[in-house]
Amino acid sequence: MGDGVVVGRDCNLQARVTVYPGTVLGDRVVVQAGAVLGSTGFGYARSAETGEYLLFPQQGRLVVDDDVEIGANTTIDRGALGETRIGRGTKIDNLVHIGHNCVIGKSVIIAAQTGISGSSVVEDGAILGGQVGIGEHATVGAGVILGGGAGVLSGKKMRGAGEVFWGRPARPLKEYLKDLARLKKR
Secondary structure, X not given: OOOOOEEOOOOEEOOOOEEOOOEEEOOOOEEOOOOEEEEOOOOEXXXXXXXXXXEOOOOOEEEEOOOOEEOOOOEEEOOOOOEEEEOOOOEXXXXXXXXXXXXXXXXXXXXXXXXXXXXXXXXXXXXXXXXXXXXXXXXXXXXXXXXXXXXXXXXXXXXXXXXEEEOOOOEEHHHHHHHHHHHHHO
16 A cells, blocks of 8 residues: 555455555445556657657546445556546456546446556446457447447547447447458358
C-alpha cells in the first residue's frame, strides 16, 4: 500500500496486491491476487530536440467505486493528470489492463485478457468479452456488447444498447457474420 491510499469498509485485498499512492477504493471492493492498482500509465511524449521518448508525468489518481471486483493479475493505471475511474458494481476478470484516464461505468463486465487504451470510456452496463482490444480515446456506449476478440479502433464510438459487435475492427454482429459467409464462399 502506497502513501495516502484510501480503502473503504469490508474490502478484500488478496495476496501480492499492489496499491499505489493516490488510489481510492470504495466499500466492499474485492481485489484478487497479483493485481496492480494505480500504476504509472504508458504516456510518453517525443522530445523535439533529441527524438527520445520521455515519460509524461503521471500525477493523477485511480478511484474504484463500491462493490467492484478486480481479477487476479489485472492492472489499472492512474490518471495522467486527472483520474481513472471504475464505476460501482463493475466486475473485471483476470489479466485485464485498463490504461490511464479511462472511465469505466457502472455494472460493466470485462472478461479476461481485455486491454483498454488510455482515455477511453466504457459506459454503464456494457459487456466486453475476452481478449477485446480498445484503442485510445474510444467510447463503448451504454449496454453495448463486444464479442470475444473484438477490436475497437482509436477514437471510435460504439453505440446501441443491447447490440452485439464482433470482429477486428468491431462491427455489428449481422454484418460480421455476412463477411464470414463471403469468405467461406471463396
